[in-house]
Amino acid sequence: MPSSFVNHWLLAASLLSSTSPSSTITGFTFGHHRRRTSSSCHPSHRTLLRPRSPSLDTPVLLAKPIASSEQNIPSLDTHYNRFHRFRTPPHNAPHINNILLLSDLHCDYSSNRDWLEGICNNQDENDSNTMLLVAGDVSHNIGILRWTFRTLKRKFGEVAFTPGNHDLWIDKKRKQRIATTLDSDDGSNSDRGITNGEGDGCTNSIEKLEKILQLCIDEGVRVGPIQVDSLLVVPLLSWYHSSFDSEPDIDSECWKGIPSARKVVADYRKAKWPEPLSPFDDSVAHFIDELNDVILDFDSFKDGTADEATTILSFSHFLPRIDLIPEKRYLSLPTLHSCVGSTFLEARLRGLTNRYDDRRLGNTSNSHSSNHLHAFGHSHLSWDATLDGVRYVHVPLAYPREWEQRRRSLEIGTMKGDVSDQRYPVCIWEKQISSTKGSEVALSSAEYIKSGFPQEWLGGWWSKYYDIMPRQPHRNKELAPWAARRFRQQPGGLIENFDHIWVEKRHKLQHPSYWSAGTGNWYKRADMK
Numbered sequence: 001m002p003s004s005f006v007n008h009w010l011l012a013a014s015l016l017s018s019t020s021p022s023s024t025i026t027g028f029t030f031g032h033h034r035r036r037t038s039s040s041c042h043p044s045h046r047t048l049l050r051p052r053s054p055s056l057d058t059p060v061l062l063a064k065p066i067a068s069s070e071q072n073i074p075s076l077d078t079h080y081n082r083f084h085r086f087r088t089p090p091h092n093a094p095h096i097n098n099i100l101l102l103s104d105l106h107c108d109y110s111s112n113r114d115w116l117e118g119i120c121n122n123q124d125e126n127d128s129n130t131m132l133l134v135a136g137d138v139s140h141n142i143g144i145l146r147w148t149f150r151t152l153k154r155k156f157g158e159v160a161f162t163p164g165n166h167d168l169w170i171d172k173k174r175k176q177r178i179a180t181t182l183d184s185d186d187g188s189n190s191d192r193g194i195t196n197g198e199g200d201g202c203t204n205s206i207e208k209l210e211k212i213l214q215l216c217i218d219e220g221v222r223v224g225p226i227q228v229d230s231l232l233v234v235p236l237l238s239w240y241h242s243s244f245d246s247e248p249d250i251d252s253e254c255w256k257g258i259p260s261a262r263k264v265v266a267d268y269r270k271a272k273w274p275e276p277l278s279p280f281d282d283s284v285a286h287f288i289d290e291l292n293d294v295i296l297d298f299d300s301f302k303d304g305t306a307d308e309a310t311t312i313l314s315f316s317h318f319l320p321r322i323d324l325i326p327e328k329r330y331l332s333l334p335t336l337h338s339c340v341g342s343t344f345l346e347a348r349l350r351g352l353t354n355r356y357d358d359r360r361l362g363n364t365s366n367s368h369s370s371n372h373l374h375a376f377g378h379s380h381l382s383w384d385a386t387l388d389g390v391r392y393v394h395v396p397l398a399y400p401r402e403w404e405q406r407r408r409s410l411e412i413g414t415m416k417g418d419v420s421d422q423r424y425p426v427c428i429w430e431k432q433i434s435s436t437k438g439s440e441v442a443l444s445s446a447e448y449i450k451s452g453f454p455q456e457w458l459g460g461w462w463s464k465y466y467d468i469m470p471r472q473p474h475r476n477k478e479l480a481p482w483a484a485r486r487f488r489q490q491p492g493g494l495i496e497n498f499d500h501i502w503v504e505k506r507h508k509l510q511h512p513s514y515w516s517a518g519t520g521n522w523y524k525r526a527d528m529k
Contacts, residue, residue, distance in 0.1 A: 076276070076287060079206050083294045086213050090225035090232065090298070093158055096131045099233070099313065100156075100425035102415075103135035103377030104396040106166070107148050111400045115420045116148065120155035128157040131226070132425060133233070135377035136164025136317030140171050140270070142200045145212065149219040160222040162235040163212050164317035164377060168205040169270035204272040209237075209288075213295075225296055231429065234314040234352065237292055238345045241285035244319075245337035247473035250328055254477045254493035257486075261335040289344035298355075310356040311452070313429055315375035320346035324392055325379050326462050327473050329496060330480045340378060349374055349390060373428060373453050382412035382460040385467065391453060394460070395426045412459040429453055468506045 107113050132155075138148050145167065152159045202208040216223045226233040250258055262268050268279055277283045319325060319341035328334040353372050373391040376383075380402060383394040395415050402410060403420070411417075413426035430452070457464075478494040479487065489495070 079274075079287075080291065080294055082206075082210055083213070083291055086217070086223060086295045087297050088224045090227040091222055092227050093131065094229060095129055096158060096228045097129040097431045098427055099131045099133060099228075099429040101133050101135070101315070101375050101393060101395045101428045102397055102425040103317065103375070103394065104137040104164070104380055104398050105134065105139075105148065106137060106397065106399055107139045107144050108141065109400055111420070112397060113144075113147075115397070115423070116151060118421065119424060120151050127155050130156050131158035131160065131228075131233070132156045133235075133313075133315050133375060133428075134159065134161045135315045135375055136162055137166045137377060138164075140166050140169035140200075142171065142211065142215065146215060146219065149216070149221050153220055158222060158226065159220075160226060160233060160235055160315075161216055162223070162237060162315060162317055163209060165239075165267050165271060167212060168208050169267070170202055170205065170208060170272050171200040204274045206274060209291075223295070225298060229431070231311045231313060232298075232356070234296065234312065236314055236316040236345065236348060237288050237295070238316040238318040238320075238342050239285045239288040240318050240339050240341055241282040241343075242280070242338040243282055244285075244322060244341045244343055246322060247328065247337060248476045250334045250479065251477045251492070254490050255479060255484075256488040256490055258334055261333065261339045264333065265336070265339050267339065285342045285344055289342065289348065292348065310371070311429075312352050312356060312372040313375070313453075314349060314352060314372070316345055317377045318342050318345060319376050319378060320349055320374065321387065321392070323387065323466070323471055324376065324383055324385070324394070325381065326465075327471060327475075329475060329478045330483065332483050332486055334479070334483065353390065370453070375428065381409050381462050382415070383463040384412065384458040384460045385463040393426075393428055393458065395428075409461045411461075413454075416459075426458060427454070428458075464507050465503050468503065468510055 105112060105116065107116065132152055134152070138161075139145050149159065149161070200208060200211060202211060213223050215221075222233075223235055225235075252258070262280070271279065273279060273284055277287055320343075322337060322341060325331075325337065325340055328337060331337075349372070370386055370389055370391045372389065373393060375393050375395070377394060377396060379394060380396045380398040381394065382396060383392060385392055393412075395412055396410060397415075398410055407418075414424040415426050417423050475496075477492055478496045480496050480498050484493075484495045
């Protein structure tokens with residue numbers, strides 16, 4: 001395998017270079033995204049899902065039950081029952097005034113730990129009324145996870161967490177270098193962590209998940225619902241499945257040498273699943289999704305008043321929609337769509353939306369005025385977009401080298417800057433208290449407190465691109481220049497003329513208020529003349 005795969009598994013640094021040729025792309029209508037919507041079944045009536053054909057909207061169910069006593073395979077209900085002890089009613093946190101977001105901390109890297117300790121040791125601001133949401137991928141090392149939770153708890157009044165794929169890797173009892181998402185490495189990265197050799201004592205990733213959730217409870221980190229006035233914060237467990245990928249593959253007759261994600265993505269070797277679960281079908285994603293029914297307890301949540309609809313802030317590690325990641329021709333590993341998201345997760349989000357506010361279902365605009373914001377991680381590509389009435393935001397810390405190679409595709413909100421000391425988790429929810437002539441007035445709760453998400457677009461280079469460009473997955477004979485150099489072009493294979501400067505100019509025309517307010521200045525670089 002070429003050593004170039006060691007670079008981040010989505011985009012090369014040249015993505016935003018000033019040498020990109022001019023683009024002749026036209027058209028500004030969003031493509032339709034076909035999703036499978038399936039209701040969750042009760043754990044006692046669970047069946048294993050087989051990967052669906054891209055032409056089908058519903059999965060094919062196995063005729064056999066998921067567990068066979070003749071094979072001495074334990075029933076999945078045995079695994080589900082282990083998680084009932086984590087079920088708690090929503091934690092009431094009326095003292096919280098602000099909620100910040102961060103994902104993909106990757107604290108195996110010493111520079112990321114230094115950054116985290118730096119912001120947590122800064123006592124210039126009182127953060128006892130601030131909650132931080134951590135959307136997965138801290139470390140597979142339990143010791144580093146514990147250190148991260150304790151460091152964050154020193155700074156923030158509340159910390160909520162949902163695990164990612166790296167967190168569920170099995171840490172064997174030996175010292176070893178920490179690989180990135182891809183197994184291959186050319187040894188050029190000098191800032192990789194090393195395990196402490198203690199291991200995690202787990203034989204599979206279900207045991208690891210259980211151990212992580214218990215660690216969260218022990219350290220006071222929230223893994224269940226949280227209520228802040230009429231806001232409901234919902235951490236969601238998730239895992240990816242290959243049938244999430246509903247878009248055409250890059251034409252293998254036009255481009256050679258594109259490997260299967262299963263050959264290069266480390267999860268297939270470092271996350272271990274007991275039978276009958278398999279990482280090669282939908283079963284792991286289905287199992288993890290239904291753990292939410294076991295752990296999340298909404299029965300005691302007090303809904304918003306008639307004058308103040310319930311606001312939902314959910315977060316997961318994986319992507320709920322395929323249109324939250326660039327198309328395959330823009331990825332340095334075009335097969336990664338099969339390892340990024342879950343349609344079960346999107347169906348669960350829509351269930352939350354339906355449960356608490358039917359009125360928002362008619363909102364399909366991209367106005368950022370939704371009453372449901374979902375935060376996600378995993379892609380290491382910042383994002384802020386509203387699709388079908390739900391706002392989706394991604395704020396990654398990512399790998400240190402990615403900030404050196406492709407900083408603009410990571411920057412969003414306050415998570416920006418030439419050096420790490422300038423970056424800070426992004427505020428995605430804020431409580432504002434009314435006042436009259438400078439003095440607070442005693443009003444009813446619904447009148448006195450106004451809560452909501454940011455009114456302005458936070459940033460995110462690729463969400464900006466898809467704000468002005470349609471999704472065109474049928475262009476599967478083409479690769480972007482930064483992806484094309486990795487593979488062998490054949491007759492019929494095309495290289496897309498991609499002009500990021502044209503994208504910037506078009507976005508300015510369609511969103512002049514964003515740029516005139518000065519919030520867009522952090523996109524203006526010396527290489528964008």
